[in-house]
Amino acid sequence: MGMTMTEKILAAHAGLEKVEPGQLISCRIDLALGNDITAPLAIKEFRQLGIEKVFDPGRIVLVPDHFTPNKDIKSAEQAKLVREFAREQGVIYYEVGRLGIEHCLLPEEGLVVPGDLIIGADSHTCTYGALGAFATGVGSTDLAAAMATGECWFRVPESIKLNYYGRLKPWVGGKDLILYTIGDLGVDGARYKALEFTGEAIGELSLDSRFTMANMAIEAGAKNGIFPVDEKTERYLEGRTKRPYRIYQSDPDARYSEIREYDVSKIEPQVAFPHLPENTKGISEVGEIKIDQVVIGSCTNGRLEDLRIAAKILKGKKVHPEVRLIIIPGTQKIYAQAIEEGLIAIFIEAGAAISTPTCGPCLGGHMGVLAKGEKAVATTNRNFVGRMGHPESEVYLAGPAVAAASAIKGRIAAPEEVL
Amino acid sequence: MEIIKGRCHKFGDDIDTDAIIPARYLNTSDLKELAQHCMEDADPSFPRKVKPGDIIVAGKNFGCGSSREHAPLAIKGAGVAAVIASSFARIFYRNAINIGLPIFEAPEAAKKIEAGDEVLIDPAQGIITNITKNETYRMLPFPPFMQELIAAGGLMAYVAKKVKKP
Numbered sequence: 001m002g003m004t005m006t007e008k009i010l011a012a013h014a015g016l017e018k019v020e021p022g023q024l025i026s027c028r029i030d031l032a033l034g035n036d037i038t039a040p041l042a043i044k045e046f047r048q049l050g051i052e053k054v055f056d057p058g059r060i061v062l063v064p065d066h067f068t069p070n071k072d073i074k075s076a077e078q079a080k081l082v083r084e085f086a087r088e089q090g091v092i093y094y095e096v097g098r099l100g101i102e103h104c105l106l107p108e109e110g111l112v113v114p115g116d117l118i119i120g121a122d123s124h125t126c127t128y129g130a131l132g133a134f135a136t137g138v139g140s141t142d143l144a145a146a147m148a149t150g151e152c153w154f155r156v157p158e159s160i161k162l163n164y165y166g167r168l169k170p171w172v173g174g175k176d177l178i179l180y181t182i183g184d185l186g187v188d189g190a191r192y193k194a195l196e197f198t199g200e201a202i203g204e205l206s207l208d209s210r211f212t213m214a215n216m217a218i219e220a221g222a223k224n225g226i227f228p229v230d231e232k233t234e235r236y237l238e239g240r241t242k243r244p245y246r247i248y249q250s251d252p253d254a255r256y257s258e259i260r261e262y263d264v265s266k267i268e269p270q271v272a273f274p275h276l277p278e279n280t281k282g283i284s285e286v287g288e289i290k291i292d293q294v295v296i297g298s299c300t301n302g303r304l305e306d307l308r309i310a311a312k313i314l315k316g317k318k319v320h321p322e323v324r325l326i327i328i329p330g331t332q333k334i335y336a337q338a339i340e341e342g343l344i345a346i347f348i349e350a351g352a353a354i355s356t357p358t359c360g361p362c363l364g365g366h367m368g369v370l371a372k373g374e375k376a377v378a379t380t381n382r383n384f385v386g387r388m389g390h391p392e393s394e395v396y397l398a399g400p401a402v403a404a405a406s407a408i409k410g411r412i413a414a415p416e417e418v419l
Numbered sequence: 420m421e422i423i424k425g426r427c428h429k430f431g432d433d434i435d436t437d438a439i440i441p442a443r444y445l446n447t448s449d450l451k452e453l454a455q456h457c458m459e460d461a462d463p464s465f466p467r468k469v470k471p472g473d474i475i476v477a478g479k480n481f482g483c484g485s486s487r488e489h490a491p492l493a494i495k496g497a498g499v500a501a502v503i504a505s506s507f508a509r510i511f512y513r514n515a516i517n518i519g520l521p522i523f524e525a526p527e528a529a530k531k532i533e534a535g536d537e538v539l540i541d542p543a544q545g546i547i548t549n550i551t552k553n554e555t556y557r558m559l560p561f562p563p564f565m566q567e568l569i570a571a572g573g574l575m576a577y578v579a580k581k582v583k584k585p
Contacts (some may be wrong), residue, residue, distance in 0.1 A: 024564045037445045041488055045575050051582055067446060074446035095488035123486040123510060139514035145578045153564070187433055188480040192509050221483065224508060276433060363442035365483075382484060384437040386445065386460040391441075 002157040002251025005226050006194040009134040009248055012193075013117040021158040021257075025356070029059070030116040032146045035102055036064035037084045038121035041140035046147050053089065055150035056096045060091040060170075061111060063102040066359045071366040084123070085193075090396055097253040100331025103127040103215060103299035107207075108331055112242030114229045115248055119143070119152050124299050124381065126217045130210035131237070131249060132229035137218060157193040158257040159250075160185075165200035166265035171415045172311070175379065175399030176299055178216045179270035183280030184260065192220035193257060196250065198228060201264045207236040208305035213302045216381050219277040231330025271377075271412060272397035283402060283414045289319030290322075294378040294407040296400055297355070298362045301379035304334050306400040311343040313404035316374040320410030326368045328355045339344045354408070364389045377406045420542035422571055424550075425474040432478035434461055435498065436485040436511065439492040452494030453489055471498030474540075476532045477503065482511025489563035491515040501540055502556075503547065515567060517574040520571045525558035526530040551574060 003011065003018065011019040013027035034042055039062055050146075054060055062082055067075035078276075085092035094113070099105060109368050114132035118125060121143040128135035138152065146152050162181060170284050182189075195217045202210070217225025226235075229247045237245070269283040291337050295309050307329060319325045327347050329335035335357065338344050347354055351369075360367030362380040370376055370389030375396065378388065381396035396412060405413040438461035440453055447453065453567045458475075475494065481504035484491060491514045494502065502515070505526040505559040523540060528547045532538060536551040538560075546555045561569065571577040 024562060041448045048575065049579055049582060072446060078446060121486060137486040137510050139486050139517060141488060141517040141574050142513065145500055145574050148578055221480065221508060300447055305470060365442055383482060384435040386441050387437050391460045
């Protein structure tokens with residue numbers, strides 16, 4: 001019997017011919033990732049082992065993206081700890097002013113390739129599945145163990161096959177597809193499983209849209225999200241990486257725990273209401289919801305395609321007088337490119353605040369925290385209670401098109417309402 | 420794993436890591452500080468109410484959301500002896516085992532135990548006894564590898580055995 005892409009990558013990294021769901025294996029990892037809030041714990045644990053060097057500095061990446069530029073003294077101390085460890089060990093490290101949000105940055109830098117096995121001390125590490133890699137989030141202790149040994153243990157997950165067919169409606173993108181899917185599966189519908197994204201509609205998506213979808217696999221409880229590798233993937237990789245890579249394909253007789261089909265031509269832009277990502281509604285069912293803030297950015301939707309969509313809608317328009325619009329390009333390169341294309345000028349002209357790459361408001365850290373009773377539309381990935389600030393604030397998740405339109409109208413709005 | 424006995428606090432489904440330890444407290448990794456804000460956004464009175472040895476009982480998908488290890492650390496730091504839930508989110512599950520916070524998957528127990536109940540958890544037998552209600556519930560056993568990790572004292576203890584110079 002055949003194997004899925006996920007099973008094949010895990011087997012290859014465990015040195016096994018074959019693996020089956022439920023099997024516990026130890027895999028060698030290609031890359032391990034940490035940030036300014038998860039790495040400090042990992043470094044502490046690593047030190048306690050008493051070994052001097054990480055297993056391979058070229059396979060460890062540290063990106064201080066969450067509470068940077070340093071949000072307060074405590075965060076500065078955490079960032080300092082990570083910086084000093086990075087220098088001491090010679091791992092791959094990015095500094096403020098030269099970095100990006102980790103899950104926007106790593107693919108851009110060519111650090112992830114198809115067939116890779118990647119762990120990250122950040123739940124949205126699943127993003128790299130868009131490149132046909134196995135990528136999953138782990139905790140700080142797992143990161144510490146991996147830094148020491150170059151290995152990580154896994155329980156092989158079952159795979160759910162998601163097939164998307166038909167043609168996308170105007171303004172519907174990867175974010176809408178994944179929100180719709182999470183609404184369908186539920187926040188634990190894919191618990192412990194691999195989500196495999198397939199179908200003609202997937203083939204039509206840009207890499208930016210695929211990153212968005214893979215990014216939110218965790219919000220359905222999944223272990224990882226994974227896309228097939230096609231010419232679009234290979235074109236994305238060209239010039240970014242010199243590393244050789246292996247393309248895995250799911251066998252035609254691979255076994256799936258379930259298969260779901262989605263006719264994308266029936267899907268309209270989606271909004272996930274407080275306080276769960278599964279609480280989705282189509283934009284036509286949203287009703288009248290006045291908002292105070294809009295955030296466009298994050299590891300989910302901080303890429304160039306997202307900024308271009310937002311700019312198309314904001315061009316020549318103004319942000320509603322009672323709304324703060326905060327736009328955060330995902331990396332310095334994206335920021336520079338957005339300036340080059342005139343997108344930043346459009347945003348500033350409209351009345352938006354532009355920030356250096358940071359996770360910032362997504363997790364209620366800084367750069368746009370909400371007060372009691374405030375409501376925000378965000379292109380981020382979670383809307384749990386207190387996610388963006390006060391426990392009595394609300395976050396509505398959406399794609400960049402709905403976010404931009406909402407910033408103009410002062411309430412949750414469809415793009416067609418402002419064009 | 421040893422027998423655990425304690426008084427229960429009850430929570431619902433999908434208790435996420437932002438509720439367990441809000442991100443505004445993630446600028447520290449100090450156990451005592453984190454413990455002061457444990458479960459704060461799910462129940463602001465919890466940090467004051469909880470006593471060492473207490474047990475958290477919750478519904479499905481406990482610990483969903485972020486990979487932050489600060490979540491099980493906050494719970495452990497608050498002196499909570501164990502978490503019983505009808506199911507756990509996967510990163511939280513791993514993290515809890517890695518740091519030595521006892522967790523037990525027991526759907527029936529999660530449903531029937533009420534706030535204030537005194538329970539006894541026997542990991543070796545795989546049984547939870549509700550002393551207050553005079554009921555017993557079975558729990559799902561850990562796979563042998565997980566039992567090894569737990570017996571070794573968590574992931575780092577397990578790794579230490581492998582990497583430490585003789």
